[in-house]
Amino acid sequence: xxxxxxxxxxxxxxxxxxxxxxxxxxxxxxxxxxxxxxxxxxxxxxxxxxxxxxxxxxxxxxxxxxxxxxxxxxxxxxxxxxxxxxxxxxxxxxxxxxxxxxxxxxxxxxxxxxxxxxxxxxxxxxxxxxxxxxxxxxxxxxxxxxxxxxxxxxxxxxxxxxxxxxxxxxxxxxxxxxxxxxxxxxxxxxxxxxxxxxxxxxxxxxxxxxxxxxxxxxxxxxxxxxxxxxxxxxxxxxxxxxxxxxxxxxxxxxxxxxxxxxxxxxxxxxxxxxxxxxxxxxxxxxxxxxxx
Ligand code: OGA
Ligand code: MN
Numbered sequence: 001x002x003x004x005x006x007x008x009x010x011x012x013x014x015x016x017x018x019x020x021x022x023x024x025x026x027x028x029x030x031x032x033x034x035x036x037x038x039x040x041x042x043x044x045x046x047x048x049x050x051x052x053x054x055x056x057x058x059x060x061x062x063x064x065x066x067x068x069x070x071x072x073x074x075x076x077x078x079x080x081x082x083x084x085x086x087x088x089x090x091x092x093x094x095x096x097x098x099x100x101x102x103x104x105x106x107x108x109x110x111x112x113x114x115x116x117x118x119x120x121x122x123x124x125x126x127x128x129x130x131x132x133x134x135x136x137x138x139x140x141x142x143x144x145x146x147x148x149x150x151x152x153x154x155x156x157x158x159x160x161x162x163x164x165x166x167x168x169x170x171x172x173x174x175x176x177x178x179x180x181x182x183x184x185x186x187x188x189x190x191x192x193x194x195x196x197x198x199x200x201x202x203x204x205x206x207x208x209x210x211x212x213x214x215x216x217x218x219x220x221x222x223x224x225x226x227x228x229x230x231x232x233x234x235x236x237x238x239x240x241x242x243x244x245x246x247x248x249x250x251x252x253x254x255x256x257x258x259x260x261x262x263x264x265x266x267x268x269x270x271x272x273x274x275x276x277x278x279x280x281x282x283x284x285x286x287x288x289x290x291x292x
Pocket of ligand 1: 094
């Protein structure tokens with residue numbers, strides 16, 4: 001028994017039955033013991049995405065829990081040019097809600113295509129945490145796929161072929177298809193802004209190897225003729241995003257989902273633009289470049 005544990009913990013980790021994803025029961029994220037935090041951290045490393053239901057968090061609470069995993073990145077500039085929620089530079093708002101003719105957040109009500117967060121940076125955040133404040137009656141589900149599993153599923157010849165390759169992660173568009181602030185849009189993957197990362201990365205904590213694809217639009221395999229890069233990327237994407245590999249969340253108000261950007265990708269279904277959807281996100285620094 002852990003020497004500092006006095007009360008019996010109610011924490012339970014329920015596996016999703018998919019290659020990734022687990023739901024964690026029996027915790028209030030405002031008051032987590034060291035022992036429960038260790039269980040959460042272990043489950044997150046083992047299952048790459050974890051869901052907590054029925055939470056009641058202020059922005060301060062969300063930031064405080066996020067910081068237990070590491071220092072936070074500031075939110076990227078929102079589509080309106082606004083930097084962040086007043087007073088909380090760590091909070092990124094995902095929302096279609098309009099106030100005075102301007103959206104209060106990013107990503108609108110359309111589909112958000114498969115991506116991993118902010119990988120156009122040299123040091124992308126290792127994790128993101130999304131907290132649901134308002135959820136529409138239908139649509140807007142978020143899907144996650146596991147990139148260890150994607151790599152493990154490659155035929156041996158493809159594994160050999162991708163070894164040592166570098167891939168460009170586009171910095172032109174966000175996952176909702178909106179042009180990022182200050183960028184002149186281009187659809188030439190060889191010329192678009194972004195960061196190059198190894199196509200196969202080793203996770204610094206789990207030491208498992210995974211594909212690191214970022215986002216499909218404007219991706220480019222360094223050194224290859226464009227047509228060859230496109231064909232190989234299409235082949236890899238088709239394997240990584242097979243529906244049977246993905247776990248998804250049908251959001252409820254009070255849900256918190258924490259995912260690992262180094263070994264998962266995610267996408268979101270569209271929803272009725274007349275309904276309201278509001279989530280607050282934090283992003284946790286990796287402090288390192290992804291490495292092969
Ligand atoms: C994100 C994101 C999807 C969603 O916050 O990084 O991609 O479900 N959100 O809104
Ligand atoms: Mn995202």
